[in-house]
Amino acid sequence: MTTFTITMPRALDLIAALEFPAKLPAPVDCKILIFDFKSSSLIEPFAMLMISSEISRYMHEHQDVEFKCSNYMHMSYAGHMGFFKSFGLDFGKSPGEANGSSRYVPLTIYSTSDIEKSAASKGIEIGDEVETISQQLSYTLCHIKEGILFDTLSYSIREIMRNVVEHSAASRFGICAQYWPSKNKAEVAIFDRGIGIKKSLSQNPHIDASDDKxxxxxxxxxxxxxxxxxxxxxxxxxxxANSGFGLYMTNRICRNGGTFFICSGDTGMLLTKKSNAKRYFSTNLHGTAVRMVLKTDQLSSLKEALDTYKNEGYEIQKRYKEIINIDPSSASLMLSTDFDLSIWGKILAALKLRN
Ligand SMILES: Nc1ncnc2c1ncn2[C@@H]1O[C@H](COP(=O)(O)OP(=O)(O)OP(=O)(O)O)[C@@H](O)[C@H]1O
Ligand SMILES: [Mg+2]
Structure with a gap:
């Protein structure tokens, strides 16, 4: 009987979450699988969602393997957030159980059909129901019902959650978040195991959604x-009504000092504001996961930010037409860079439309 031990890293952060699936052993020889948390001291919301979901998936697919955790008793924060119970270990709280009074949203699983039913019973649109949930989550994190932080968190959570409900075809999705006022930082993670971005976008015949990247x-x-x-x-x-602006606007808001990460299929993409703004990761996710990190002391008024980004977005959209309805060859040039009006000249020059 083979026992396999996975030593969990010290920091369970974005990188650790992305590397985790590859550490799971091929099931052939493994009869007992132990997750050892002795070195772990930090765990972030995105990692909680992704790792717990991967462990659950693996357990479900390999029911003949016995699972154990060791040296986890010091991980009280993760326990409180519902991390361990979400994959069946009796330690801490169940997903969604912690009351979230201390500026966190514990690992919580939502049912898309419950959201739809709740909207129907109130006679409101699903978007309105998602907006109400997003505002509640935003309030849980920042403890006020108005102001730049409340507005920005409500907007960003709403857009990513609407996407899951409107596009993923997933029956359930997870969310987990934390606001650290002393670090002026908030992290929100939303994770679904639905159809993924490639499949959903491939319904649009004007673009070449032939791979995940x-x-x-x-x-x-x-x-x-x-x-x-x-x-x-x-x-x-x-x-x-969809206009194709949700991810564009949300990623620009986050990158005002923070970061935006999205992964689906075999590609993860981390966006920051710096010149090396885009970093890719290899992933293997049937579905879509988003991690938003906001620098809460660098946010500008949501209305002003949205107006600026929207105007720039429309301007960029108009200019697509200069280079033929986003055809694959010109789009590939745009894909290699960022959608900022300042780089438009470079794109045209590369296409030899302007010197
Ligand atoms: N969780 C998801 N699962 C599957 N596909 C997704 C998901 N999130 C986004 N997408 C795909 O990415 C596209 C772009 O998303 P985006 O939010 O920018 O625009 P939209 O949702 O179509 O319109 P809007 O946000 O303006 O209502 C979506 O139309 C959909 O095809
Ligand atoms: Mg959207």
């Missing part, structure tokens, strides 16, 4: 959507 880049462009496009048979109306 391209698809992620397209999804972040202003006015690019898997539902709203020229010639789409589904005509959307009303306040929550």
């Amino acid at each position: 391209r698809s992620l880049n397209y999804a972040l462009m202003p006015a690019v959507s898997g539902k709203a496009f020229k010639g789409s048979r589904v005509k959307q109306k009303g306040h929550w």
Whole structure:
């Protein structure tokens, strides 16, 4: 009988979360699998969601393997956040159980059909229901119901959560978040095991969503959507009609000092504001995961930020037309850089449309 031990790293952060699936052993020889937390002292919301979901998935797929955790008793924060109970270890609280009175949202699983049913029973649109949930979560994190931080968190959570409900086809999704006032930092993670960005975007015939990397880049462009496009048979109306701006706006808001990470399929993409703004990671996720890190002392008024980004987004969208309806060859040039008007000249020069 083979016992396999995975020593969990000291910091369970973004990188550790992305590296974790590859550490899981091939099941053939493994009869007992032990997760050893003796070196771990830090755990972040995204890592909690991703690692617990991976452990649950692996346990479900390999029911003949016995699972154990060792040296975890000092991980009281993770326990309180519902990390251990989410994959069946009786330590700490269950997912969603902690009351979240201390500026965190514990690991919480939402059912998309419950959100839809709740909206229907109130006679409101699903987008309104998602907005209400996002505002509650934002309030849990920042303890006030107005102001730049409340507005920005509500907006960002709402856009990512709407995407799960509107595009992922997942029946459930997870969320976990923490605000650290002394560090002027907040992290929000949202994770689904739905169809992923590539499959969802491939409904749009104007773009080449043939691989995960391209698809992620397209999804972040202003006015690019898997539902709203020229010639789409589904005509959307009303306040929550898709326009392809959610990920574009949210990533720009986060990058005001913070970072935006999204992964789907075999690609993860970390965006910051610096010149080396884009970093790719190899992943293996059936679904979509987003991690937003906000520098809370560097946020500007949400309304002003949204107005600026929206205007720039429309301007960029208009200019797509200068280079033929985002055809794959010109798009690939744009995909290699960021959607900022200041780089437009460079794109045209590269396409030899301007010196
Ligand atoms: N969780 C997800 N699962 C599957 N596909 C997704 C997910 N999130 C985003 N997408 C894909 O990325 C596209 C772009 O998302 P984005 O939020 O920018 O625009 P939108 O949702 O179409 O429109 P808007 O946000 O303006 O209502 C979506 O249309 C969808 O195809
Ligand atoms: Mg959206």
